[in-house]
Amino acid sequence: MPFSDIIGQEGAVEILGRELSNGRISHAYLFSGMGCIGKKQTALAFAMAVECGRVRGDSCGECLSCRKISHGVHPDVRLYVPEARTKGATEKIYIDQIRDLQAGISLRPMEGEKKVFMIDDADRMVDQAANALLKTLEEPPPDSFLILITSFPDLLPSTVLSRCRTVRFKPLSTDSVEEILIRKMGLSKDKAKVMARVSQGSLGRVLNVAEKDLLSQRDRFMERIQKWDLGNIGSIFEVSESFSKNTDDSIEFLEFLASWNRDLISIKLRGEKGMLTHADKITELLEESRHKDIAALLNHADILEEAIRRLRMNVNQRFALEAALIGMGKETAG
Ligand SMILES: [Zn+2]
Structure with a gap:
């Protein structure tokens, strides 16, 4: 997915595109902003831009590498998400997930030249996991990028925050939500207009209650x-x-x-x-x-x-x- 497919996050996308083009990418990013406004989509677009061999500073969205990333099967791009380990338990990111990430980081890239590791809802890391991750952030390997995604940055330890480059994502404008509903979800213009107005800047609200x-x-x-x-x-x-x-x-x-x-x-x-x-x-x-x-x-x-x-x-x-x-x-x- 090229960056141009991300709707309503021009500021964040511009920063990332510029850093990719200059080759001045940070080893660790924190994507921060409310839920369902495009943070994870942008992280995937970033991973594609890192791995895609066809376009500099962006991705084509069509080559094998790009397609593998969008299907979640690229060996050099991994996404970690919170897990509920027992029935009904709160979802957390556990120490063994971070150990798995560290094991992956220590290996050479398998297909491209770089590796990208994403942690969604990073604020849900248990203390042990956050402490373990801190070690990786302190000694970042040159061929890997980390992206921590969160709606609640205040819940992350300050030691983790201070080692990440923060990219802020804004609530979506009503126009952006409307555009997403029409372009990506095929809603009629009239319906999209009304739904967008009630969305209050988060696509998640629309998606959650759509049915x-x-x-x-x-x-x-x-x-x-x-x-x-x-x-x-x-x-x-x-x-x-x-x-x-x-x-x-x-x-x-x-x-x-x-x-x-x-x-x-x-x-x-x-x-x-x-x-x-x-x-x-x-x-x-x-x-x-x-x-x-x-x-x-x-x-x-x-x-x-x-x-x-x-x-x-x-x-x-x-x-x-x-x-x-x-x-x-x-x-x-x-
Ligand atoms: Zn590509």
């Missing part, structure tokens, strides 16, 4: 909040109970609340002129904004952001959701 259908999901969420009484503790437990079995549902629900809340803030500050996520629900938004005060809405935004952060980090999800709902209820009642 559930994002818009009908939003209607269900809206129905749910209309029945709510945030001041009533019983109804809060009822809502959190209904979501507590599924982290993805909880996050989607909180993200919906956050985007709805953002629209209310925007209306309070800028009237109808602001860019609204739920522009098609303007009547409902205007009606609700009349009863809300800006300080409470800003406070809700903080509470929701914190709850989403906790859920993403796998803090007990029902606790996170309840804390958020109770916090918002207090605010509304007071």
Whole structure:
């Protein structure tokens, strides 16, 4: 996959293309940014550019080497991902995976001149694994490149971070998501436009809920909040109970609340002129904004952001959701 196939990450792609062309590649990169915005795709494109013999500083996407990489069978390009070692366990990257990586690094390249090792969700390395990796980062072999991919760089040890060249990936613009949905997923322009607006910069959100259908999901969420009484503790437990079995549902629900809340803030500050996520629900938004005060809405935004952060980090999800709902209820009642 040539770099031109990566949509919406022009900044990161430009940096990497330039370093590849100059031959000034770092031995270790950290690709950092929220989930599902193209970090892993870019890492694969980088690996192809390193291995492809046809194009300098980029890849052709068609030669045997490029095709092997896209099928995950190139002997000099390896991707490590978190594993759940027992049923239901949290996925981690374990010490034996890093040892396997180190064994691979110590060998000569089999097909090309360089080797590329990628670690996805690198923040999920267990301590032992991170310590072992540190040794490799301290004495990088000249013929290998490492790419650590993460949405949570803060969870990596600073000793690891300081030895990597960080490349930051931005949330995707609405236009980029729309382009991806049309070009790569074959959606109609109309449908892509609506889906892109609700995606909030992450393709993962669109993909995760595509089959559930994002818009009908939003209607269900809206129905749910209309029945709510945030001041009533019983109804809060009822809502959190209904979501507590599924982290993805909880996050989607909180993200919906956050985007709805953002629209209310925007209306309070800028009237109808602001860019609204739920522009098609303007009547409902205007009606609700009349009863809300800006300080409470800003406070809700903080509470929701914190709850989403906790859920993403796998803090007990029902606790996170309840804390958020109770916090918002207090605010509304007071
Ligand atoms: Zn090629």
